[in-house]
Every structure is written in structure tokens, then in C-alpha cells.
Amino acid sequence: MKGNGAPDIDSLWRAIAPPRRDEVRQLDGDIRTDVAVVGAGYTGLAAAYALQKRGIDVAVLDAHTVGWGASGRNGGAVLPKFRLSYRAMASQHGLATAKAMHRIAHEGVDTVEALISEFNISEASFVRSGSLRCAHNQTAMRALVAEAEWTRDTLDDDTLEVFDRDQVTAEIGSSVFYGGVLSKDAGTVLPLNYARGLAAGLKERGVPIFENTPVSRIERTKNEATLHAPGGVVRARRVIVATDAYGHLTEATSHYAKLMIPFRTAAIATEKLPPILFDSLLKGHRSYNETRRMMKWFRKADGRVLFGGRGVLGKESAHEFAALRRALVSTFPQLVSARIEFEWSGNVGMTVNQLPHIGRDGDAAVYCLGYNGAGVSLSSVMGQAAAALAIGELPELSLTQADRLQTIPLHALATPAAKLAASWYTFLDAIGR
């Protein structure tokens, strides 16, 4: 059941997904539409819905199937946050900006909940159970508490609760952490079911979604974009590029991938656990993560424990999954004999300023990407903002607004540079700094 990077990865999410209620359809012939969306992950699907609701013709194209990218592979934590802290935003850009960003992130969670309810995606199992961030040492705990107090006092956020060491230990069934902060507004979702449910609902509303349809070339004039794919040509007044960390798949979108630092993150899932063991772990049924630079996350689903983490670069390997399993067992020694039944990984769009980017590329194109590992909620809300931007509205974008397409200089060197950074961060984590 191992993930091998092939089109249909064998993630736990794919194994437990109910049969699709919609048919997979490829582009077969030329079409004309108002807006073409490239990418059928949360960004592209949320953008398409925002347009359909306004009565605008829209078509979605994906090189693979719905949710094949990060949207079908992620940990399913629906988080009201960006990678950059609100406190850092306030000190760098002022309090009003931090407040606007705080609002956007919390709207992200509300958007996921609203979309799931509007599209009746009960199989996404959305629960607003919260997310517990666990401190891996005393210094990290002090920083977590200071950040939570600042956010509560300055942004009037009453959704954060500090847990002491005993509370964290009692809830998660591991004594390795020094305490934590619960974000009560967060939730969990079954990620692939969410993406597929959005797609099925869009099709019911008349939005065509063409799968296994890689866009190989995009020609743009001031008023039109022409998208070329093996099955035909799509002519549109606007194109929304929603390819996030998978833009490298074809020439047409590869320069958008260069706005981000290439990072991959992996996940493993245990076999179904005996009920007594299962019930003794992660009792809050939330999403969990920790404060190490090479952050690990964990949660429960389908009677199993899932454990994932950053720090995997280059090609998937048995070695990296073995490292993840070692980290799982050192956090939860009770799982030493639990078999690992699923291993998979996916690309994460990391940006230099640790914030998502939404912007125009000429008159006919809008791109929206770079969620830095917090994309379930952010892509759902920002996809809608991308749609608004594409049709000339002025959505509140705050710090996510990208003024111009700014690819990372010497992008080819970004992978080796990221590898070096990752090994340095792993070293700092290991020595407790």
C-alpha cells in the first residue's frame, strides 16, 4: 500500500473514500467559457464555486483527478492561521494588518464549514474539534503561551486555551511534551472526501470538470486566455491558476511553481488499533502538531493513528518513512508494535515570506498559491478571493496580495538550499534549541 508518486497514490484517504458519485470526464473537443480554472484542488474548486454562484460560466481542468494534489493527501487539519504568526505580522506591518489577516484565517475555517454544509458533504466528517499545538521544550512552551496571550489580549481572540503538561499528557497519551495551546476554532476533515464532495456538488450545479487533462500551454492576450490540453482547446476571458506546489507538471504552469520553495511532506498511518489502545490516544479527536522546526503532526482517523511531518525532500524513500515511524514511536511508545499500513507524501507550497500569494499575471490570469502547510482552510477562502479578483472585484487580500509575479531567484538552487536548511533545522531540533 505504499505511495510511489504515481498518479493515484495509495493514501489512507483514497482507501477509505466512498465510491465517487460523479463520472470522471476528460476534455474532448474545444470549448469556450468565461473563466478557466487550472487545478482541481480546494483552491480551484472554491474559485469555481464562487464564479458559478455569480452566474459566470466556468470550467475546471486538472492534469490528474480531483484532489490528486495536496488537497487529497493532507492531514486534514482545518486551521485558522498562517505560518507567519499574527504577532510577527503586527510588528512588521502594523496591528490593523494583523487583525485583517486574523479575520481572513478564521473566515477560512468558516468557509470550509459552510461549503461542506452547502454541498452536503457529510463524508468529509468535518468536526470543529480544535487543534492542539504541543511544545517540545520549555522555551517553546513559553513562546506558545506568550503568543496565545498576545493574540487574546490584542486581537480579542477568545478561542485559545493554554494546556499545562499534565493536561496534554492526559489528552494525547504521551508525556514527551511540555504543554500546549488549544485553538478551539480549528477543525478536522477527511481531505479527499472534502475535495471530491466539492467537485461532485459543482458538477450538479453545471460546472464542467475535466480530469486527466493537463494544460500544456496557455496563450494570453489582453482579453483572452487560450488553454491547450491533449483533448482540445479552452478559450476563456480569464484563467485562474490553482496549481499550488504541483505547477511543475507542465511548462504552462511551471513558472508559478517557481514562486515557491519546493518542499515535500510525508505521512504514515498505522493499522487499525485495538479499541482500548485507540481510545487511550489523542482523546480530543483533534488535529495535533508540535513546535519543532521540522514540525510533526498527528491525528486519528478510521481507527488508526496518522503521523506526518516535514523534512522530506527529493524523492520518496523507505528511509524517510522509517524516520517518520521512529518519530511516531518515540512520541507514542505504545505504538511500537503497530504495523504501518499506509505511507504517502505530497508537495507543500512554501513561500519566502511564509504567506500565501494571490495576484494577477497580466490582465487575463490570476494565481493563488503558497499556503505554507495551512492550506485546507486558506485555499478554501482564498480560492474564492481569486475568483473575485479575476472578475475585477476587490476582495480583502491584505498581506496575501502579491503585487507582481516574483519568482524565487535561482530557483533551481532552491531544492539543495532547502535540503541544507532542513538538515540544519533537524540538528537544532535534536539539540533542543
Ligand SMILES: Cc1cc2nc3c(=O)[nH]c(=O)nc-3n(C[C@H](O)[C@H](O)[C@H](O)COP(=O)(O)OP(=O)(O)OC[C@H]3O[C@@H](n4cnc5c(N)ncnc54)[C@H](O)[C@@H]3O)c2cc1C
Ligand atoms: C502531506 C500533506 C499534509 C498537509 N497537511 C495539511 C493540514 O493538515 N492542514 C492544512 O491546512 N494544510 C495541509 N497541507 C497543505 C494543503 O493540503 C494544501 O495547501 C492545499 O491542499 C492546496 O490546495 P490547492 O488546491 O491549492 O492545490 P492542490 O490540491 O495541490 O491542487 C493542485 C492541482 O493542480 C493540478 N495541476 C498542476 N499543474 C497542472 C496543469 N498544468 N494542468 C492541469 N492541472 C494541473 C494538479 O494535478 C493538482 O490536482 C498538507 C499538504 C501535504 C502535501
